[in-house]
Amino acid sequence: MSKPERNPKVDAYLDKKSKWSQEISALRELVLEFDVQEDFKWYQPCYKVNGKNIIILGPFKDFCVLSFFKGVLLEDPKNLLEQMGENSQSSRVVKITSLDQIASHKNDYRDLIKQAINNEKEGKKVAMKTTSEYEVPEELKLMFNENPDLKTAFEKLTPGRQRGYLLHISAAKQSKTRFARIEKFIPNIMQGKGFQE
Known part of the structure; x- marks a missing residue:
């Protein structure tokens, strides 16, 4: 499998060296180990499978996130995923506060990324509240x-x-x-x- 193409907009975004750019760069490298398309949406690195958004990386004041659009479908035996807001039906995030955290949970994050990709390839849907x-x-x-x-x-x-x-x-x-x-x-x-x- 060839490595996914890097999006120059993501390169430019990470070159600005913001508070969480090192952590987001490390997460980017993890996601790019897989067969995904890198995009830049909502001013953040975003990753797609079959044209559908599956993962977005984003900074907040006290942490950055590895965010899964359909995170509610992921098996999470280590309870790494969180619901960002009480009205969030589908997405789930991993809050990241250091490079050490990424290093110590690398395989756990890979598992979540792999599940998200497989779920999208299998066409799994989230039953949303009407x-x-x-x-x-x-x-x-x-x-x-x-x-x-x-x-x-x-x-x-x-x-x-x-x-x-x-x-x-x-x-x-x-x-x-x-x-x-x-x-x-x-x-x-x-x-x-x-x-x-």
Whole structure:
């Protein structure tokens, strides 16, 4: 098997020598041991199999990550994988804080990478929660009752935009904050926009 082609954009990104560039370079070398296509997406090294994103390497303030798009499908007997956020359905990450950590878990990371590649080649899918499975906050139900046009506009939004609103509104701890968030985004909803647009 020939080595995967290195993407010059990833080279340029790593040449900038940021806080985690050594760790990300070491992770890159691990991933490039396998038959993957190296890309540069969302300003980060990204790896594909059959045109599908499977792994992305990224820096955070206190760590960098070896992130698996379908990480929930991976067998992880050593519990190395973490869910980054409570609403993350599919992706899982390994948080990296040193080159020593990479060296001591190299074979474990190789196993996870190999599984991710095989899962993609086998066409395995993650069963995602549908929008209808998310709870609609009581405050939004009340607003729908008061304003049927708002309900109609909300139902016309794409499932992703609906989920975004449901998660954002529900995240507020107090009812008055949930109402304030709904009020703020009524114009966006009526225009068919997501809450971050």
